[in-house]
Amino acid sequence: MDMIADPVRTHEAAAEPRLTAFVKDRALAAGFDAVGIVRADSVPAVLGERLEAFLSAGRHGSMGWLEEKAGWRRHPNALWAEARSVIMVALNYGPDTDPLASLERRDRAAISVYARNRDYHDVIKGRLKRLAGQVVARAGGDVKVFVDTAPVMEKPLAALAGLGWQGKHTNLVSREHGSWLFLGAIFTTAELDADTAEVDHCGSCRRCLDICPTDAFPAPYQLDARRCISYLTIEHAGPIPHEFRRAMGNRIYGCDDCLAVCPWNKFAAVTREAKLAARDDLVDPPLDELARLDDAGFRARFSGSPIKRIGRNRFVRNVLIAIGNSGRPDLAEIAGPLTSDPDPAVADAAEWALSELASRDSGTEICASCAPHQSHPIQ
Known part of the structure; x- marks a missing residue:
């Protein structure tokens, strides 16, 4: 978790009509493939209830950190009470070949697509912090940056921000990028306009x-x-x-x-990011x-x-x-x-x-x- 703060909070800037458009424009300019916003106070309690059910059933296995910080994870304001908006960004890491083909080469190792080059935390974090700095410079207030290293439910928040929906495999699916998306989050005290949550498009597919x-x-x-x-x-x-x-x-x-x-991967493109x-x-x-x-x-x-x-x-x-x-x-x-x-x-x-x-x-x-x-x- 990284925090960037302006020494002077500027609430008037947070009310600027074009602030949300500015944030999205800067996110895309930073190289992210999608961006959406959800109001921190609009996250439904059912997400926390689903997390508790998952943990109660022991389905997290040995990942004790999920249970230890479940209270913070269940809602953005439980993690940071001052947060007003959550900016969710996504970076496409689509492969240039079918990963399932690797399973046929039994004397060879099949490595998950996301792990075939640089650590995505390093790729995303730098540009996410730069984006956060631009938000502070324009809107004032405080921000906190998260890249899969803090108790944040990235996938449900991304769905609420309109980036996709959680499929039957529980991962995020996008109509534009299929299943190949890395996620990052910026919590901010700025008041931003929220996007419409994406609906489920899985249908009867299993x-x-x-x-x-x-x-x-x-x-x-x-x-x-x-x-x-x-x-x-x-x-x-x-x-x-x-x-x-x-x-x-x-x-x-x-x-x-x-x-x-x-x-939905038929709409996915190969990643533009050389490091991925x-x-x-x-x-x-x-x-x-x-x-x-x-x-x-x-x-x-x-x-x-x-x-x-x-x-x-x-x-x-x-x-x-x-x-x-x-x-x-x-x-x-x-x-x-x-x-x-x-x-x-x-x-x-x-x-x-x-x-x-x-x-x-x-x-x-x-x-x-x-x-x-x-x-x-x-x-």
């Missing part, structure tokens, strides 16, 4: 629900993060539960299935190459990338699960030495990979939950 390999959606518009591959590969520490390992396929960081299959365009070495990289990374090699390869956040151990754990699903017995020579890795979750994943490769090479299928774990019986 492609996002049906494609999920781990059945992470208990019902439309509901997500159980504990079953989501994005959660399992990024947020979840320790060994991956056995029931999800085969379903992970070659997804080693995140999962784009529910996003990529959305029909995929790096060549992060488009379907070889599994054997990634599994060999030590901590120094991991840090060097993923410097400036959001992947760096999960650390080498969690990353290699994911790669080993993908090796076990590769159907490539020759990759056993890569997994073998990692059964002695100092990290128990890595060693466990290596043993599972060897078991899977051996069973498929011999034509014998072993139940994933019954595969031997040898010296690392971690469930």
Whole structure:
């Protein structure tokens, strides 16, 4: 959370008829692809109630920070009582190829589209702070800037600001940009004209629900993060539960299935932002190459990338699960030495990979939950 303040509050400037138009013009000039505004006091209480239901059901898994700051997250004014308007911005990160095609290359790693280049926090935050400074210079008052690092419900606020709607997969969908949008928020004490909330355009479509390999959606518009591959590969520490390992396929960081299959993507364009365009070495990289990374090699390869956040151990754990699903017995020579890795979750994943490769090479299928774990019986 970053705060920019004008030493003199100028309430008269906040009443300027053209202020809202100025804010939107500056947002687009800063490189954002969409901008909308919601009044802080107009956020319905039902959003907080849905959050509480999600947390009460334990569907947030080990993401304790969601529960710890739920009180602030449930409403903008709970986070900052002085906020009068919320400026929501979006940046398109649309890919130039179909992410689902990566799933067919089983000896290669499928990396989520958003993580194939620079960390989006770094890309968005600088221009968002510049925009916030322009708002203060024009309207006076105070602002606070958020880029997915504070207790803010970005997706519901973006929907209320007219940027899109939350689809049945709970992610934001836009008629202009499909599913590929990063979000940022500026809370301000300025009085701005609100946009009309977007309506739901999902209709009877349920492609996002049906494609999920781990059945992470208990019902439309509901997500159980504990079953989501994005959660399992990024947020979840320790060994991956056995029931999800085969379903992970070659997804080693995140999962784009529910996003990529959305029909509204037919209107999406490839991102204009060079820092978000995929790096060549992060488009379907070889599994054997990634599994060999030590901590120094991991840090060097993923410097400036959001992947760096999960650390080498969690990353290699994911790669080993993908090796076990590769159907490539020759990759056993890569997994073998990692059964002695100092990290128990890595060693466990290596043993599972060897078991899977051996069973498929011999034509014998072993139940994933019954595969031997040898010296690392971690469930």
